[in-house]
Amino acid sequence: MEIRQLRYFLTVAKYMNFSKAAAELFITQPTISQQIVELEKEVGVKLFTRTTRKIKLTPAGLALQKEAKLIIAQIETAIAATRQADTTIAGRLSIGILGPSERRFSPKFLASFQKKYPQIELVLKQFHLGTLDIAFKNSEIDLGFTLRTPSFNDSAFYSSFFFKKIYTDRLCLITPYSSNEPGIKLQDYANLNNGALVFMHRNIGGRGLDDALRILADHGVKPSVSPTQNLATTLLSVESGMGVSLLPRHVPEAYSSPNLSFIDIEDTYIDICVAWKQLADNPLIRVFIAELEPIISTHKTNYA
CATH class of the missing domain: 3.40.190.10 (Periplasmic binding protein-like II)
Structure with missing residues (x-):
């Protein structure tokens, strides 16, 4: 059983909808469906009952949902404690920004991050949407805040990226x-x-x-x-x-x-996301994303 599978399971359980879960996780519906099937095979029970119109958790699924939430919380606590114990985290992180898109959350977050990790140099580089895409392609930045626009899924280039939606x-x-x-x-x-x-x-x-x-x-x-x-x-x-x-x-x-x-x-x-290459080799990216998680869970929408 993989942590990733538990996260997928919890997201499907949250929405009771595979399409919505896949959209939040930035993966395809067949991918998340296959991962749930693999998880069911591993635990040996059905986690969801499926009909043509809706899905719902089985009693076993409800039990796993409760335990999975505890497991994920414990893992995140362990990671945070490990990072706090390591006072030698240092290096340079280059971040692409658009400007207006990050204004509602970035000032307070970046100030908090710098206070917690004073040895990490954050280099902010501002772009427009088109020049930000080019910066990603040329590996000029480690990660960046970008927009998931309607044509986003047409880009084969971004299939090699990880994404976290911050707000819509x-x-x-x-x-x-x-x-x-x-x-x-x-x-x-x-x-x-x-x-x-x-x-x-x-x-x-x-x-x-x-x-x-x-x-x-x-x-x-x-x-x-x-x-x-x-x-x-x-x-x-x-x-x-x-x-x-x-x-x-x-x-x-x-x-x-x-x-x-x-x-x-x-x-x-459109979705405002943080993005980084799946094969990125800067270990500070994971530190940054982990600290950003509370922001991601807090800011969901920007419209009535």
């Missing part, structure tokens, strides 16, 4: 404040200002631009693109009435401008 946010259409009128639909917003979509150049915004165009196309909108060189210019251009933009809700909230308003796009979400 909505995508929204950013507009000049004066254009925010009751009852206006997404199509009306997108066609303001001659239908211009203000967005960072593809070399900078990367897959974010593809996602924005795809989402607008799904709503029957094919805008012209007005490229910018950075996020600040994008928002300033929208404030100035040069077009509209499509961004996560936390971006305009962090920018905090009275000249901007935004409309949530229904059923369109």
Whole structure:
């Protein structure tokens, strides 16, 4: 029996849904299903009863759920105690950040981490989404905070990464404040200002631009693109009435401008994640991720 299998089991038991559990763990549904089957073979009993419509825990599954929670808690306590006992943990950790995405949790967390591990040098490097993807590919950073956008699953490159979701946010259409009128639909917003979509150049915004165009196309909108060189210019251009933009809700909230308003796009979400290569050889990554776990369990969503 592997610790990983217990974590998979507990996640399925939490949601009573294999698809939702797989999404949280960033693995495929067949993978998690196979691991549960292997676990059932090892313990010699069925842990779930399955029908075409739902699943539920068997009495044996309920018993394992209780014990597995204790086991995982004990393991995490042991790891934390071991790390605390080792006062020689030292080195350098290069972290890619986007800026607005981490603002709601990173200042307090990084300060706490540095206090606990003063011998670890944290090097923060800020990127836009497209340049962050490039930094990952070129191994310029050990880990980074990135966005799981709709096109994310199309990237074969990221199949070689581990991910931890920190919170989920909505995508929204950013507009000049004066254009925010009751009852206006997404199509009306997108066609303001001659239908211009203000967005960072593809070399900078990367897959974010593809996602924005795809989402607008799904709503029957094919805008012209007005490229910018950075996020600040994008928002300033929208404030100035040069077009509209499509961004996560936390971006305009962090920018905090009275000249901007935004409309949530229904059923369109992104995950803010921490990511690192599966074959990464910096041992400090595990230390960092372990300390980040309480943040991950606390911040779930950023929308009503």
